[in-house]
Amino acid sequence: MPTDFLDLLHASLPPGAVSTTEADRRAHACDNSRLNALPDAVVFPTEHAQVEALVRACRAHRVPLTARGGGTSSTGASVPMAGGVVANFMRMDRILRIDPDNRLAVVEPGVTNEALQQALAPHGFFWAPDPGSAPWCTVGGNLACNASGPHAVKYGSTRDNVLGLRAVAGNGEGFRCGTQTTKSAIGYDLTRLLVGSEGTLALITEATLKLTPKPLAVRTLRATYRDTAAAVRAVARIMAQPATPCALEFMDALALKLAREHQPEAGVPAAEALLMIELDGAPDALDGAVAAVESAARVEGLVQLEVARDEAQTRALWAARKALSFAQRAATQHKINEDVVVPVSRLPELVDGVRQLAARHAVPIVSFGHAGNGNLHVNLLPRDVDEIERAHAALPELFALVIALDGTISGEHGIGVVKREFMPLALPATTLDLMRGIKAAFDPDGILNPGKLLP
Amino acid sequence: MPTDFLDLLHASLPPGAVSTTEADRRAHACDNSRLNALPDAVVFPTEHAQVEALVRACRAHRVPLTARGGGTSSTGASVPMAGGVVANFMRMDRILRIDPDNRLAVVEPGVTNEALQQALAPHGFFWAPDPGSAPWCTVGGNLACNASGPHAVKYGSTRDNVLGLRAVAGNGEGFRCGTQTTKSAIGYDLTRLLVGSEGTLALITEATLKLTPKPLAVRTLRATYRDTAAAVRAVARIMAQPATPCALEFMDALALKLAREHQPEAGVPAAEALLMIELDGAPDALDGAVAAVESAARVEGLVQLEVARDEAQTRALWAARKALSFAQRAATQHKINEDVVVPVSRLPELVDGVRQLAARHAVPIVSFGHAGNGNLHVNLLPRDVDEIERAHAALPELFALVIALDGTISGEHGIGVVKREFMPLALPATTLDLMRGIKAAFDPDGILNPGKLLP
Numbered sequence: 001m002p003t004d005f006l007d008l009l010h011a012s013l014p015p016g017a018v019s020t021t022e023a024d025r026r027a028h029a030c031d032n033s034r035l036n037a038l039p040d041a042v043v044f045p046t047e048h049a050q051v052e053a054l055v056r057a058c059r060a061h062r063v064p065l066t067a068r069g070g071g072t073s074s075t076g077a078s079v080p081m082a083g084g085v086v087a088n089f090m091r092m093d094r095i096l097r098i099d100p101d102n103r104l105a106v107v108e109p110g111v112t113n114e115a116l117q118q119a120l121a122p123h124g125f126f127w128a129p130d131p132g133s134a135p136w137c138t139v140g141g142n143l144a145c146n147a148s149g150p151h152a153v154k155y156g157s158t159r160d161n162v163l164g165l166r167a168v169a170g171n172g173e174g175f176r177c178g179t180q181t182t183k184s185a186i187g188y189d190l191t192r193l194l195v196g197s198e199g200t201l202a203l204i205t206e207a208t209l210k211l212t213p214k215p216l217a218v219r220t221l222r223a224t225y226r227d228t229a230a231a232v233r234a235v236a237r238i239m240a241q242p243a244t245p246c247a248l249e250f251m252d253a254l255a256l257k258l259a260r261e262h263q264p265e266a267g268v269p270a271a272e273a274l275l276m277i278e279l280d281g282a283p284d285a286l287d288g289a290v291a292a293v294e295s296a297a298r299v300e301g302l303v304q305l306e307v308a309r310d311e312a313q314t315r316a317l318w319a320a321r322k323a324l325s326f327a328q329r330a331a332t333q334h335k336i337n338e339d340v341v342v343p344v345s346r347l348p349e350l351v352d353g354v355r356q357l358a359a360r361h362a363v364p365i366v367s368f369g370h371a372g373n374g375n376l377h378v379n380l381l382p383r384d385v386d387e388i389e390r391a392h393a394a395l396p397e398l399f400a401l402v403i404a405l406d407g408t409i410s411g412e413h414g415i416g417v418v419k420r421e422f423m424p425l426a427l428p429a430t431t432l433d434l435m436r437g438i439k440a441a442f443d444p445d446g447i448l449n450p451g452k453l454l455p
Numbered sequence: 456m457p458t459d460f461l462d463l464l465h466a467s468l469p470p471g472a473v474s475t476t477e478a479d480r481r482a483h484a485c486d487n488s489r490l491n492a493l494p495d496a497v498v499f500p501t502e503h504a505q506v507e508a509l510v511r512a513c514r515a516h517r518v519p520l521t522a523r524g525g526g527t528s529s530t531g532a533s534v535p536m537a538g539g540v541v542a543n544f545m546r547m548d549r550i551l552r553i554d555p556d557n558r559l560a561v562v563e564p565g566v567t568n569e570a571l572q573q574a575l576a577p578h579g580f581f582w583a584p585d586p587g588s589a590p591w592c593t594v595g596g597n598l599a600c601n602a603s604g605p606h607a608v609k610y611g612s613t614r615d616n617v618l619g620l621r622a623v624a625g626n627g628e629g630f631r632c633g634t635q636t637t638k639s640a641i642g643y644d645l646t647r648l649l650v651g652s653e654g655t656l657a658l659i660t661e662a663t664l665k666l667t668p669k670p671l672a673v674r675t676l677r678a679t680y681r682d683t684a685a686a687v688r689a690v691a692r693i694m695a696q697p698a699t700p701c702a703l704e705f706m707d708a709l710a711l712k713l714a715r716e717h718q719p720e721a722g723v724p725a726a727e728a729l730l731m732i733e734l735d736g737a738p739d740a741l742d743g744a745v746a747a748v749e750s751a752a753r754v755e756g757l758v759q760l761e762v763a764r765d766e767a768q769t770r771a772l773w774a775a776r777k778a779l780s781f782a783q784r785a786a787t788q789h790k791i792n793e794d795v796v797v798p799v800s801r802l803p804e805l806v807d808g809v810r811q812l813a814a815r816h817a818v819p820i821v822s823f824g825h826a827g828n829g830n831l832h833v834n835l836l837p838r839d840v841d842e843i844e845r846a847h848a849a850l851p852e853l854f855a856l857v858i859a860l861d862g863t864i865s866g867e868h869g870i871g872v873v874k875r876e877f878m879p880l881a882l883p884a885t886t887l888d889l890m891r892g893i894k895a896a897f898d899p900d901g902i903l904n905p906g907k908l909l910p
Contacts, residue, residue: 099798099800100695101691101694101799101800102691102798102799102829103694103695103799104798124696145640146639147640148638152638153637157638157640159644159647160615169885173885173888173889174885175885175886175889176882176883176886177882177886177889179862179863180798180861180862181796181797181798181828181829181830181861181862181863181866182608182828182829183603183607183612183825183828183830183866183867184601184863184865184866185612185651185865185867185868185869185870186651186863186864186865186869186870186878187651187652187870187878187882187890187908187909188652188656188890188893189614189644189648189650189651190886190889190890192614192644192648193643193644193647193648195644196640196642196643197642197643201643213695213697213699214697215697216697236556239556239558240556240558240579240668241579241668242668242669242671243737244668281740282697282698282740282743282744282747283743284739284740284742284743285736285737285739285740285744287739288737288738288739289737292737341638341639342636343554343556343557343559343635344556344557345556345557370638373637373638374557374636374637374638375638406635406636407634407635407636408634408636410639410640410641411636411638411639412638412640413640414641415640423641423642427631427632427641427642428631430624430628430630431630431632433628434624434628434630434896434897435642435643435645437895437896438643438892438893438896439643440892440896441889441892441893441895441896442889442892453642454642
């Protein structure tokens, strides 16, 4: 890293904003993937103008620049593969405005998802994206990766819940896009273009988020099925009627077995397939909604359907799903975390295909997750060096299966480094070329997060 | 138009697909704006490959190419300002697939919005965008302009209701973007970038649309208020509670007066401000929702609140809103149709500002429309040459007012020709430059719909 670049950084940014200590560099070398690459410097901006100065300095010296929030990405999206500077946004964590009348909040990117939800709760609102990493991940990271979670089935992903952005493009120019209104038709939608662009087009410095009023009540159901096909028939029937659940989660036989063995006291049913169904709404509306969903869930092959009568029963029903996370961690240190997505009606073929894949490559694979969106976490759980090798050999076949089922390779984790080589499977060359054209328009010197997303 | 270009067109497209007759050219010279420009030729493609051939021919000869559906745009978006070719998509009107299990439909762009809704109804679904021009406008036009309508307040605009597209970029390359799934995180969102791009980036040849289950029941309320401020306080309160209406429409005093005078028998109330509120959902859930909305609507300044008990009463309540369209047409042939949008809480300032504008420029202006989204149709109704001139003089002040209120210049009609010069009011120069960069990446020779959207 040239001295004149570092001098420029120190001159453009306030004292304490630039660090080249070994400790800071090491702390910004990895995320929740297994990738690791040391940056040459770490910058902690506290306001938009500093981000402009930073991008301009990096551009002038052709230094790679990688944005980072909580570092919870599982794809390597925030690992500085080409070295250079990591911009850590955690000091830009202010909630600038909560505006219930207009159903919006204006925030800096470094606020954590959970801190935002806690600030919104007294106003009777929430922000829809609810990734499992909510206590640690930032809104900026959610925007960069188009994060979501179980409630996306009713409330949408990050992309569906943002109105406008302020950002600095790779060319060093600050800009605003989108609106403070819930409707607009004023040219190209740069806001939703930036969502999911994984820091390769621009660094987001402020976001105007769309809020949703908190439902007044929630009801939980759990259903087990003779086989996956039956469970998925139920999913399709549930999604084809108007009482859309706010969560519709699936666990396959191996997921249930792992959870049961790891936590025998959690009451995890021994079944081939399980659905967790959550409904929300006004209290007087929920009986009807539960009845409608219950009726849709009662397909040939249903084994048992339970409706929680109180909070204790609700907790008991969710225990199986909660136990699974710990069970996977206990099963192996080498979990490969995938999040493929297929049209809901193709889920049986996906789950069957994954089972065959597990048998063919002799590696344990669990399938579970957001069935209402057709978005399953297909987690490979290799336990030793041989299984790790076989698991990696199975991955291209998993992605090919998903594409053959009209699905795609990521529902909510994004591409980063780990899925980059698979992008040509998911998208035609002409589409990737258009994406490269957009990249060049925003970041003509390719300084922003090089080596990510686009092959 | 060079002969060798016409020869190439005839050679690349089937017999009957290319017309240079005076009648066809005249029929494609205008839309629902007052603009008029004669194309040199009209092409009626029937499949994707023909659109590729057409774009390539136009690119090779640098001939302007303007896509057109039903021609209902009020902004001149489909008027061929630079001549060249108009591509009329009305012969690509097939509904290729209706897939209730996956809540999606695959259609060609030339199908009308209404024909699609009729095909979906027996499956228990609808497509959310519901512009007033639904019987004539096409899905392709809805996508191009990010159209919506009264139900966007609950179900979103076109952009929120599309999953994937097939298209031909201005560079002549066909591509697919998006997915057949309700979630994805695979790079830049070209799908939502094309929505609202008004045919300046690519021509859409197929769309995968997100469907919504039809609600089982609907209830209608009508409330009148002492003044606009009171009505808008009610709007903000209604939008801040979880029972989101499926329509929340506003009419100002002049709109009510026009409707009343034009159709005395319609029972239009003499009031300063009126709200039409529609709620949908499961029948047993509606009592609670109506009660919640009724309570939110009862603010200081409420004059009267009526709840329709049956279909006849529902029709009677909507009669005022229906009468308004005819009343405006009867009032003048020279209506200037605007659709500005502000944050809901700024609506009183907008309506007051419009009233001052009308007084200052001595031209009648009615304000009404989609209050739940802060999206008002501010229609200037000049009756003679002098008033027309004064109306046009008032427009820049209207847009400046909207921007000062944190709003923007179009909610659902788009930019086209008529608002193009006002784009720098709505967006910073850096943002417009990024849009131009995207335009260059898709359409390097600038053949697609020149003179539209970007100043």
